[in-house]
Amino acid sequence: MKTHLLRAEKKIGHNFLNKELLREALTHSSFAYENKEKDLSDNEILEFLGDSVLGLIVADYLRENYPYLPEGDLTKLKSSVTNSATLSAIARAIKLDRFILLGKGEEKSGGRKKTTILSGALEAVIAAIYLDAGLYGARNFLVRHLRSFFKKIDARKFHINNYKSALQEYFQKENLPPPLYKTITVKGPHHKKQFMVEVFSEKRSLGKAQGHSKKEAEQNAAQKVLKSLWGRKMRTLTSDTFLLKKK
DSSP: OHHHHHHHHHHHTOOOSSHHHHHHHTBOHHHHHHTGGGTOOOSHHHHHHHHHHHHHHHHHHHHHHOTTSOHHHHHHHHHHHHSHHHHHHHHHHTTGGGTOBOOHHHHHTTGGGOHHHHHHHHHHHHHHHHHHHHHHHHHHHHHHHHHHHHTTOOTTTEEEEEHHHHHHHHHHHTTOOOOEEEEEEEESOGGGOEEEEEEEETTEEEEEEEESSHHHHHHHHHHHHHHHHHGGGEEEOSSSEEEEEOO
């Protein structure tokens, strides 16, 4: 376990004074449950704390770097970087998936690839760094990744939005009833479900798309419709967020 934690520290880029905090951050509930005799704490409480620490750091980073943006755009930017898709991508980038302690059942079901597990583990690590080195330490860790993420964004030239919200706004401007999303099929085993969602304008089908969750499938369907409307004006930012060139 000691070697495991040292390797994890190297990838995370923070030398923990309290190694137990890192161990807890990497312990999924499935592992703790299968090893009850060891009386291990899982990472759920740290994940809860990390969510708040993350939100504070990102909000302050945006205030500092995008002071000219209105609150609505800042909120959309904050959402784009704190959602589970972006957090899981950061977790993969630092190879965090290799170090999460999973139960045998969760391991067999592909837990290391699950967005919820990866994003939760990253939030737990953020909390662990915060408890170990304060807000300054947690901010240093996060800012390294925020800088690379926001390099893609010139907020003076682009609007930021997520696909479902943008499609809803488009319908409102066109004085149309809101788009309707219908789940057409659900396939696959519990741990690998695929949802097919179709989006309608009243009774007319506009497009359909798949996703690993109903929410993801809806975003993908909305994205498909918007691409048919705006094409090259759109630039993908995350799995559910995009940039649209200002006129």
